[in-house]
Amino acid sequence: MAVGGLYKGRKALRQGVLLGVVLLATAGFLLWWFQFRTTEQAPPPAGGTDYGAVELPPELVPPGMEVGHRAGQLAPDFYLPTLQGKAVRLSELRGRPVVVNFWATWCTPCRREMPQFKAAYDQYRDRGLLVIAVNVQEPEGSVRQFAEEFGLDFPVALDRSGEVSRAYRLLGLPATYFIDRQGVVRSVFLGPFVGQQGGRGVQGAIDNEELLRRLQEIMG
Structure with a gap:
């Protein structure tokens, strides 16, 4: 026993x-x-909303206004994760002038103009300016390395699926949208692309003088 x-x-x-x-x-x-x-990973979207292009809340669409990617239209809304571990929704930034820049690490004009966006943000952030650098479908590691190289301290959003880029009808990179405090696209600066666009001017990297002029238009 x-x-x-x-x-x-x-x-x-x-x-x-x-x-x-x-x-x-x-x-x-x-x-x-x-x-x-x-x-x-970024926090889950509020209210179960998926990341990507989202519908602009009806109360933010004045009568007679259209939502679109052209100057004079309300900027299409989006909800994207950022490198900073948060998320950004464009419509929640009403009341602030916003620059939305679509870019990629392989894009030479994107690399040339990014320091100018950082300098402009540093200069005008006290007046409410926000720059959102939307990377288009690249690995997060490459995006993070780029952001660290240029010392970007504004939101770097990740359009992993390309859905937001399609909502803005991108034909090439870089593409920059200058949006006023009411959420209206005031001007668009397009980089090189393939195809025709009705005779609209297409440039490479935006120069500093042109950038400052367009910023004044949206800051008021």
Whole structure:
């Protein structure tokens, strides 16, 4: 009986140790998963809204106004994750002048003009200006390296699916939309693209003088 009791005791001890190891491993996995979710992914969209192009709230569309990508129209709304681990929704920025710049790391004009956007943001952020640099369908690691290289401290949004780019009817990069405090596109500066666009002028990187002129239009 004593031997049997000792055997049962050792068996129970082994089972207890095994259970402890399993629980510890499970706890470690859950901790890793939680940290991964909170550090590598942006918070879930409010109200269950998916990231990408979203419908502009009806109360923000005045009678007679159209939503579109052209000057004089209300800018299409979007909700995107950012490199900073947050998310940005364009319609929530009403009351602020906003520059939305679509870009990619391989785009030479994008690289030339990005320092100018940073300088303009640093100069006018106290007047409410916000620059949103929307990267188009590139790996997050490449985007982060670019943002660190240029010291970007404004939101760098990730259009992973390309849905927002399609909503703005992009034909090439860079493409910059100057949006006033009422959410109206005041001007558009387009980079190189393939195809025709009704004779509208198409440039490469925006120069500093032109950038400042367009900023004044939306800041009032």
